[in-house]
Amino acid sequence: MKLVKFIVPLIILGVMILGGAPVFAKHAKDVNHNSIPDTWETRYKLSIKKNLANRDQDRDGLTVRQEYILNLNPTRADSDGDKIKDGDEDADHDGLTNRQEFSAKQNPLKADTDNDGIKDADEDTDNDKLTNAQEFTLGDNPLRADSDKDGVIDGDEDDDGDHLTDAQEFKLKLNPKDDDSDNDGIKDGMEDEDHDGIHNQDDGQYDNQDDGQYEEESED
Numbered sequence: 001m002k003l004v005k006f007i008v009p010l011i012i013l014g015v016m017i018l019g020g021a022p023v024f025a026k027h028a029k030d031v032n033h034n035s036i037p038d039t040w041e042t043r044y045k046l047s048i049k050k051n052l053a054n055r056d057q058d059r060d061g062l063t064v065r066q067e068y069i070l071n072l073n074p075t076r077a078d079s080d081g082d083k084i085k086d087g088d089e090d091a092d093h094d095g096l097t098n099r100q101e102f103s104a105k106q107n108p109l110k111a112d113t114d115n116d117g118i119k120d121a122d123e124d125t126d127n128d129k130l131t132n133a134q135e136f137t138l139g140d141n142p143l144r145a146d147s148d149k150d151g152v153i154d155g156d157e158d159d160d161g162d163h164l165t166d167a168q169e170f171k172l173k174l175n176p177k178d179d180d181s182d183n184d185g186i187k188d189g190m191e192d193e194d195h196d197g198i199h200n201q202d203d204g205q206y207d208n209q210d211d212g213q214y215e216e217e218s219e220d
Contacts, residue, residue, distance in 0.1 A: 036068050044075050061087020061099040070098060070108060095121025095133050104132050104142045129155025129167040138166060138176060163189030163201040172200065 028037040034053040041048050046057070046064065053065040060067075060077035067074040072086050079086050087099035094101075094111035101108035106120040113120050121133040128135075128145035135142040140154045147154050155167035162169075162179035169176035174188045181188050189201035196203065 034065070036065060040068060044073060046074065058086075060085040061097075062102070066098070066102055066108075092120075094119040096136070100132070100136050103136075106132070126154075128153040129165075130170070134166075134170050160188075162187045168200075 029039070030036065031038055031048045032051045034051045036053060038048045041052075046052055053068075054063050056063055057074050058077040062070070062072070062074075064074045067079075067086065070086070070091055072079040077085050080089075082089075088097050090097055091108050092101075092111040096104065096106065096108075098108045101120065104120070104125060106123075107113040111119050114123075116123075122131050124131055125142050126135075126145040128140075130138070130140065130142075132142040135147075135154065138154070138159065140147040145153045148157075156165050158165055159176055160169075160179040164172070164174070164176075166176040169181075169188065172188075172193050174193075175181040179187045179189075182191075190199050192198060192203075193200055194203070
């Protein structure tokens with residue numbers, strides 16, 4: 001019985017090191033010195049003379065090296081045939097795609113890369129009041145607190161000009177890219193989400209525990 005072609009070669013000893021490739025046996029032949037075993041490259045008819053590690057051969061959003069880390073087919077955009085490109089898959093089911101995990105320097109094979117009890121998608125890697133997943137939704141850089149270098153951290157930006165910060169919009173379950181999330185003709189900042197008679201933009205409430213529960217702001 002033939003081995004399934006996606007089984008990791010026996011020469012692979014370790015798992016992903018952030019930003020790098022799996023560790024494999026010292027005796028593994030690697031002619032082009034790209035930290036990918038020649039046996040794996042030849043399996044997919046890749047050159048062992050040219051270094052193709054950083055190329056996206058199948059245009060699925062992942063480089064050859066990243067496909068090797070994930071044990072995917074670097075010549076087939078949809079390795080498992082489920083009509084989702086490999087870069088858009090979520091191998092560890094943490095809410096970030098494979099491509100996003102590599103961009104955020106997270107481990108795409110581990111839902112909680114740093115073992116802190118928080119899934120990678122819900123981490124705020126750059127401490128800008130936005131989770132990694134929220135940053136990708138906005139097109140921001142999850143590794144840079146001030147993606148556009150304008151002196152305002154990403155969570156405090158108001159991308160849609162509705163007088164609510166992006167972080168506030170996410171907490172209120174509004175769309176930070178649409179100034180009128182429910183299309184009722186009233187800008188989100190002028191809505192009253194908690195029905196306390198105060199517009200969202202003027203409401204003196206805040207979520208000091210980041211748990212979705214809003215408490216009155218102390219005047220002290």
